[in-house]
Amino acid sequence: MAIKVCYFTSKDDNDIRVFHKECTSLVKAGYDVSMVCPNAVERVQNGVKIYGVEYHDNSERSRFFKLPKLLFEKALSLDADIYHFNDPASVPYGAKLKAMGKKVIFDAFEDHPSMWMNRGTGIKGLIFKTIGWAYKQYEMQQAKKFDGILVCYHWTKDRLKKVNPNVELVLNFPIINRDEVKERPLRSSSNVSVCYAGTISDAWNIPTVIDAVDMVEGASFNLAGWTGEELMNRMKSQNGWKKVNFFGKLPKAEVNTKVYDKSDIGVAFYHYSPLCHGKVGNMSNNKLFEYLLMGMPVICTDFDLWKEVVEGNKCGLCVTPSDASGISNAIKYLQEHPEEAYQMGLNGQKAALEKYNWDSQEKIMLEIYNKIKI
DSSP states (O other), rough: OOOOEEEOOOOOOOOOOIIIIIHHHHTTTTOOEEEEEEEEOOOEETTTOOOOOEEEEEEEHHHHHHHHHHHHHHHHOOOOSSSEEGGGGGHHHHHHHHTOEEEEEEOOOSSSSHHHHTSSOOOHHHHHHHHHHHHHHHHHHHHHSSSEEEEESSSHHHHTTTOOSSSEEEEOOOOOOGOOOOOEEEEEOSSSSEESOOOGGGGGGGGHHHHHHTSTTTTEEEESOOOOOOHHHHHHTGGGGGGGOOOOOHHHHHHIIIGGOOOSSSOOOOOOGGTTTTTTTOOOOHHHHHHHTOOOOOOEEHHHHHHHHHHHTTTEEEEETTOHHHHHHHHHHHOOOOOHHHHHHHHHHHHHHTTHHHHHHHHHHHHHHTTTOO
């Protein structure tokens, strides 16, 4: 009889990491997998049994106290052998399941102490720092109890490894359909298009990219995603907006055909932030790796971890994320050296196919499961 796994989460039933990567991979490995999440239609998809709990209150208090209890109660009713969860508010329920004799895996794919301790300013900031500090102490205490912990940040692994030996990095690399991977042709035009698809924000320095593109003759910017009204109006007021092809929010399949297939360079300029430990960076965002898989050279933030990927595999250029002139110079360089840009694209695609993909991370996740004795 297959080992029963239940993943309970506040994420929706189409979440890329939770459903499409982790739960689907567990099914392929022979586990009997259930997923419990808010407001899902009960069904079986990709072999995963999906269960929903009715929940329509989006207040912060409710998300921390009401929703985790609803998820736990439904998950408990399924009587699984292994429980897998990711929300910090569900840590007490993970500990409760351990006390009941269940095997439990904590998926700490965000570093919540860092997020809270660097949120807000003034009195509000002090409150969040206190919450972050207190949660960090609590998380360390509870982490000792769990049978396995998955993390996305190197420093989270270093911290939790002090109290739990079964902690591994399971990074958010993209799922690869190798039948859809194609080699990008050598660019024949002197014109060049850069692209970005995802959350459009100042944190990703999108206005700075618009300014940089405006400095490069023959450059354009293919931009897809969602943003708020204030930033949208601000971007539209920039001189470089005339060179932006804006697609709005697109389904994943259309991002490939309408944006990536029509572009020459992928850009990813996340800012230096506490969540990235300044210039260290992190590997939890898969945007950079999507570009590599598409065979595009990349221009990205000069995070230490990203430089290891980009410079180590000779697949792009790394620059200061807030420097419009530096970004424009990088675009010009790839524009004026099409053969080198083409080779960078090939190098990046090869690296994505061999290393930076979900297949490599799936193996690590399954090793954690294999260490758990039922």
